[in-house]
Amino acid sequence: MSSYKLRYFDGRGRAEMIRLCLAATGANYEDIRMNFEQWTKFKPSTIAGHMPILEVDGKQLAEADAIAKFVGREHGLAGEGNWEMAQIDMIFGICTDLRKELFETHFEKDEKVKAEKIEKLKKEVLPKFLDIFEKILESNGKGDRFLVGSSVTVADIVVFDVLDLAASKGLVDFKEHPKMDCFKKKVAELPRIAEYLKLRPNSNM
Structure with a gap:
C-alpha cells in the first residue's frame, strides 16, 4: 500500500478537498501543516514551487485538482x-x-x-x-x-x-x-x- 504525505499550510485552502478525499477513502496519510519558515526552506525542493503537495512513496505530485483526482482513481472514487x-x-x-x-x-x-x-x-x-x-x-x-x-x-x-x-x-x-x-x-x-x-x-x- 502506498505511503502518503500531504503538505500544506495550517488552513483549509486548496488542500482541504484533498484531506476530505483521503478521509473518504480511509487512506492513512501524514497531514503535514507547515508554517511560512518551514515552507521557505522546503520550497526549493518542490516541483512547481507551491503547495499543496502529495508525496506518494517519496514522489511528489503537485496541483490540488490533480492530487484529488489521483486519490479518487486510486481508491474507487473517480467515476466509471x-x-x-x-x-x-x-x-x-x-x-x-x-x-x-x-x-x-x-x-x-x-x-x-x-x-x-x-x-x-x-x-x-x-x-x-x-x-x-x-x-x-x-x-x-x-x-x-x-x-x-x-x-x-x-x-x-x-x-x-x-x-x-x-x-x-x-x-x-x-x-x-x-x-x-x-x-x-x-x-x-x-x-x-x-x-x-x-x-x-x-x-x-
Whole structure:
C-alpha cells in the first residue's frame, strides 16, 4: 500500500478537498501543516514551487485538482467510464471558479471593496453556482443523491468542500436550494467524512 504525505499550510485552502478525499477513502496519510519558515526552506525542493503537495512513496505530485483526482482513481472514487470522468472534470472546473471568487473576497484588503464583494457573493455569485450544482444533481439519471453516477465520487467531495467553506463564512443561504442543502448534509454524514469533520482543526480559511 502506498505511503502518503500531504503538505500544506495550517488552513483549509486548496488542500482541504484533498484531506476530505483521503478521509473518504480511509487512506492513512501524514497531514503535514507547515508554517511560512518551514515552507521557505522546503520550497526549493518542490516541483512547481507551491503547495499543496502529495508525496506518494517519496514522489511528489503537485496541483490540488490533480492530487484529488489521483486519490479518487486510486481508491474507487473517480467515476466509471469516460463520460462520468468528464463530468467530474467539469465539476472540478466549476468549483475552481467559485473558489477563486471566495478567496479573492477573503483576501481583499480594501474594506469597502470587500464589503461590496461579500454582498455580491451572497446575492449573485453563490445563488448562481447553487443553481448550477442543483441542475447537475437533478440531471444525474442514477438518482439525486450524488452528482455523478450512483455512488460518491471526488466530485461530491469537492462540491461539499467549497459549499462548506462558503457556509462557514455565512455567505450562503440554502433556503432557495433545499436539494443542495440536503446534498451537503448527506456528504457530511458519510461515516468517514463525519469522523474527519469531528476531529479536524479549526481554521479561518
